[in-house]
Amino acid sequence: MLLSKMAAEGGGKEMNEIKTQFTTREGLYKLLSHSEYSRPNRVPFNSQGSNPVRVSFVNVNDQSGNGDRLCFNVGRELYFYIYKGVRKAADLSKPIDKRIYKGTQPTCHDFNHLTATAESVSLLVGFSAGQVQLIDPIKKETSKLFNEEGLLSSQNQANSPSGTVV
Secondary structure (H helix, E strand, O other), X not given: OHHHHHHHXXXXXXXXXXXXXXXXXXXXXXXXXHHHHOOOOOOOOOOOOOOOOOEEEEEOOOOOOOOEEEEEEEOOEEEEEEOOOOOOOOOOOOOOEEEEOOOOOEEEEEEOOOOOOOOOOOEXXXXXXXXXXXXXXXXXXXXXXXXXXXXXXXXXXXXXXOOOOO
């Protein structure tokens, strides 16, 4: 009863109207979709040193028929999710694996598609300081760290005669 009285006094707006946003003196309140609400913490945008987000996909051929997996990095964070396709949003609040790196940040990554199974997948991650790490995000294991000293880097490759390190 009180709601209908308030709606009638509120300027003749329809009672069944649902607001998607409103402003108060504290700020703007906005209805967010599930994918917007549950997305990982964002790294503040820095136009001068912004690092791009990289995405890698792999299919592990599991029995459920949903074998696609997705890995992406945002700043110093690396996420691993089940990918359900473009029509269904992944639940970004529940990653299979999430790693936060303190000293360096991921700049590239890729899966070994030949050895990927539902129980194990090899992911190679390259970092800004030149290290390369082999991890298994399903088992949540770290296998090896290559170039730990950072001896191989883009500067060293540019000085080599062929431009690549063998």
